[in-house]
Amino acid sequence: MVMDQPRNVRALGLCSGGLDSMLSALVLRDQGIHVEWICFETPFFTSEKARLASQQTGIPLHVEDITVDYLEMLQHPPAGFGKNMNPCMDCHALMFNKAGRFMQTHGFDFLFSGEVRGQRPMSQNVSSLRYVEKHSGFDGRILRPLSAQCLPETPMEQQGLVDRERLFGFSGRSRKPQIALAEKFGIKSYPAPAGGCLLTDPGYSRRLRDLIDHGDELTRNALFLLRHGRHMRLGSKTKIVIGRTQQDNEQILQWYDGETDALLKVKNYPGPSVLMPGGGPDPMIFLAACICAGYSKAPDAAPAQVQVETSAKTQTISVLAISPGESKRFLIT
Numbered sequence: 617m618v619m620d621q622p623r624n625v626r627a628l629g630l631c632s633g634g635l636d637s638m639l640s641a642l643v644l645r646d647q648g649i650h651v652e653w654i655c656f657e658t659p660f661f662t663s664e665k666a667r668l669a670s671q672q673t674g675i676p677l678h679v680e681d682i683t684v685d686y687l688e689m690l691q692h693p694p695a696g697f698g699k700n701m702n703p704c705m706d707c708h709a710l711m712f713n714k715a716g717r718f719m720q721t722h723g724f725d726f727l728f729s730g731e732v733r734g735q736r737p738m739s740q741n742v743s744s745l746r747y748v749e750k751h752s753g754f755d756g757r758i759l760r761p762l763s764a765q766c767l768p769e770t771p772m773e774q775q776g777l778v779d780r781e782r783l784f785g786f787s788g789r790s791r792k793p794q795i796a797l798a799e800k801f802g803i804k805s806y807p808a809p810a811g812g813c814l815l816t817d818p819g820y821s822r823r824l825r826d827l828i829d830h831g832d833e834l835t836r837n838a839l840f841l842l843r844h845g846r847h848m849r850l851g852s853k854t855k856i857v858i859g860r861t862q863q864d865n866e867q868i869l870q871w872y873d874g875e876t877d878a879l880l881k882v883k884n885y886p887g888p889s890v891l892m893p894g895g896g897p898d899p900m901i902f903l904a905a906c907i908c909a910g911y912s913k914a915p916d917a918a919p920a921q922v923q924v925e926t927s928a929k930t931q932t933i934s935v936l937a938i939s940p941g942e943s944k945r946f947l948i949t
């Protein structure tokens with residue numbers, strides 16, 4: 617008589633690269649389940665930590681760029697924002713939706729994540745976890761191995777794909793149970809929890825809010841530029857980015873688009889690179905040049921020569937500096 621071979625259960629996990637992601641995968645792998653990870657990239661977060669976790673554990677990782685759909689969601693997240701511009705609940709729902717589609721096309725049985733009930737008061741309480749399931753399009757296919765025993769039983773547990781007894785019932789903000797479990801699995805290094813998402817950064821969020829409020833196009837360049845320099849709003853359609861450090865100046869040059877933007881720099885004296893995304897009318901260029909001179913080492917009393925580069929021409933204009941104290945009113949803070 618030919619015996620049925622036990623079916624190889626395949627689970628796909630969302631991986632942030634943090635300890636909880638790692639543990640949730642190892643708990644399932646410990647049961648003989650084949651686990652792989654998926655991780656998403658946008659201008660706001662990268663797959664860097666997930667790649668490290670994959671190297672450390674040997675769990676295969678798939679990386680997908682979801683910027684286009686993410687930006688659409690970010691304009692009007694149905695569940696709103698957290699403390700800053702972080703739409704955590706809809707972000708999770710979108711990620712589970714993307715992961716669910718990947719699951720369907722690559723023959724996985726279910727999805728899982730390292731979320732722990734009550735660990736983050738807003739995004740990981742019971743109703744948030746339910747919201748994410750319902751809005752992901754994959755309700756009933758998501759397992760949280762670290763908190764499963766204090767959440768309703770899932771179809772995967774009912775069907776015997778997963779042994780609920782060998783899952784956990786972690787709840788709340790204490791990290792002690794995870795640290796003890798990490799020791800059991802021999803995990804010695806892992807990144808600090810949280811961090812790494814620019815949408816939780818107050819300064820970045822204010823600059824992003826300014827872009828959205830002014831109807832600026834959320835291009836990759838615009839979003840990467842938000843990480844660097846001082847940002848000033850000169851008019852409803854005009855803003856500038858002023859390098860604060862050598863590194864800012866280099867980054868500004870990297871994201872400068874010669875086809876559309878204007879780039880300003882004081883001649884003959886050290887000073888910042890100033891980028892005007894999308895360019896602007898002559899009075900705005902003139903104002904930007906005055907501000908640019910104010911942040912340079914050019915003497916205050918005499919006119920400064922500022923080089924302005926646009927796709928149409930490169931010209932030098934002579935301006936009187938506006939001091940940083942005066943131009944402060946344009947700062948996006």
Ligand code: SF4
Nearest residue numbers: 702703704707813815
């Ligand atoms: S912190 Fe950022 S990446 Fe994490 S769920 Fe919130 S919005 Fe998404």
